[in-house]
Amino acid sequence: MKAIILFMLVVILAEKASGDALLPERSYRILMLLPVSSRSHMNIFVALAEALAHRGHKIIMLTNQPSQTTHPNILEVHHGLTHMALAKRNMFHERKNSSTGFAVFPKILPAMARDLYKVPSVQDLYEKRKENDLLVVDHMFNEIVYPFLHELPFITVAVPGIDTRHSAVLGNVLNPSYVPNLWTSYPFPMSLWQRLKNTALHIWISFYWRHWGVVPRIQKEISVHFPDLPPLLDIERNQSLTLMNTHFSITTPVPLLPSQVEVGAIQCRLAKPLPQDIESWIAGAGPAGVIYFSLGSLTRGDSMLPEYLQVFLEAFRRLPQRILWKYEEQLEGASDNVRISSWLPQQDILAHHNVKVFISHGGLLSLQESIFHATPLLVLPIFGDQPRNGMFVEDSGIGRTLVWEKLTADSIVDTLTDIINNTKYKEDVDRMSASLRDQPMTPQERAVFWTEYVIRHRGAPQLRCPAAQLSWVEFLMLDMMGLLLLTLLVLLLLIRRLLRGISAILLIGSCKKKRD
Known part of the structure; x- marks a missing residue:
């Protein structure tokens, strides 16, 4: 009997110790920013927010979507701007648009950047942004909230999964010879022509969005509100990690950095009884x-x-x-x-x-x-x-x-x-x-662990790849190749002059022999 009681006490103490080890050190305050989102993007964020809220954390969500959760630890703040009237757009008409439905963003996003910081609730969140332990941002379409992120720890959520533009920002440039671009895919192995098109789209999509058609226009509006703020793309480089809505079993497997965490199917759950x-x-x-x-x-x-x-x-x-x-x-x-x-x-x-x-x-x-x-x-x-x-x-x-x-x-x-x-x-x-x-932990558990990890380690700079801070010239070693080509050119010129000199000496010697 004593042995049974002792065994039960050991089990209870072990469970308690295990439970205490799993508990966070305290309740964190986390601000999620997705003022430009669709219902599907919101579904991913709600899954993450509820997983964190179940751990006792306080979640604030800035969004343009109707409320989707009743969890007491989650506060949804709606900015009320009407620029993203997606419900009124007929997606069947978008099929005729070669831009795959995203041609509206070069107009909508700068307008939202102009108006968002005039909304009282957004102003209040911005003024209190340093009270948060972590900021979480929807990586797609939401450059307008980068002022919130300046000098604060933040992570991103990549709802589309593998986005080659976003991966490059983290320092992981994916190879277009087998990694599809954001909108199109090709059978594997790709033909020469398909690899050429895929490479061109990798470059064009990133260049157009980040350096020509969208971000520069947003930057212009943001600079009016925050003239002393660093460039938005410089702020973006400081993200600690990204939670990617993908898993190698359901997409093209690619090499990932420690700061790229797969949480694909985070919104999936076991079935509940049907009505x-x-x-x-x-x-x-x-x-x-x-x-x-x-x-x-x-x-x-x-x-x-x-x-x-x-x-x-x-x-x-x-x-x-x-x-x-x-x-x-x-x-x-x-x-x-x-x-x-x-x-x-x-x-x-x-x-x-x-x-x-x-x-x-x-x-x-x-x-x-x-x-x-x-x-x-x-x-x-x-x-x-x-x-x-x-x-x-x-x-x-x-x-x-x-x-x-x-x-x-x-x-x-x-x-x-x-x-x-x-x-x-x-x-x-x-x-x-x-x-x-077949995973050692659920996507929800993995997302919670790494979110808390970044908070515990004050932004977790050890996760960041040094390549994220390099320019394209440095990353591709174009300067080194230029120097090597210049050195080769100088060497060829010197050899040419040397050969011409030797040829001249031999020619002079030959002429002297003829005169003698």
Whole structure:
């Protein structure tokens, strides 16, 4: 009996010691800055904020999105500016834009930089910025908040995952011979022409955004508010690390620095019970199963062009499966096997064993959630990185891709039938899901650890790669190569003069012999 009591005491003390070791030294105050964001970007930040808040930290979020969390440790501050009226943009019209939907930012971002610091709530956050232990910034589109970061420790969150521009800022220049650019991808191995195009896009995207079309215009507006502030791109170099929404199992594996931490699928979670009406409807589909259809948070289903809508309605009439469709308005002409709703619990639906296929726009978060819950995909890319994601789905064998302009009822029916009946798609996504889940710690735990690490180590300068402080001339050793070429040129000139001198001496000697 004494042995049992002693054993229980040891277990209790061990658990207590382990728990104390995991607790942070104190409650940190963390300011998250994403005044320019979409709903998908907000989802990643909310996942990170809630993970930190569960640890007892106080989180303040500056955002342009509606509130998405009720956690008592999270305060959401909405700046109220209306420049980013993304909900009013029809993403199907953006398909005709060669800039992949981002041509608006050279106008919107400088205007926001001009107006943001006039908002009282933003002014208050700026004046109290030094009260925070750490600042966290959405790395994409948010150069307008870099004044907050000056002389303070900060990290970034790379929602798109691998962004070659951002990686270069950290000192890790990725090789365009195999690393795709932000918007497009090519089959591997790339041909000479594809490598040439990929390299050109690597250079052009970075140059246009950072040095010509966007950041210089933002810098001009910021300099009006903060004339003594260092250049924005110099401030950006001082980030301690970045949390990257990617994982090597679901993207192109690349070499990473210690300051590049993979937290891909951080928003993914285990399934919760579905509402009873949805559960009954999915279970009632029988062996044929259910097809889930959603175009994401940015593209509304009712923004679909009429010709595409009619093609889907015709295709769904011919399918034996039930269709669960995220559609924001009333839908006329739908068959009895179609159920629509303006909101659906996507992860809980994807986790259901009777959901056979996910028809998706190919957004990165939807792709990650489908892989996490092992559901094959039919991808219909609309804009941005979605065509690249669609190519990944095809190449990895976890689904199929169709193009909107070539869409027909026959192609939809045939493709969905192939995905459902051909077991290789389910087997491949099962394997990828197992690889994604097979980690020593969850993405949430990893993100929390490294965020707290930066705070504990006062910005963790030991994580920063020295290459981040080098100019392109120094990094590529152009000055050294120039010096070597100059030395070679001088050497060649000296050899030439020496040979000419020797030739002249020999010629003079030959002339003397002839005279003698």
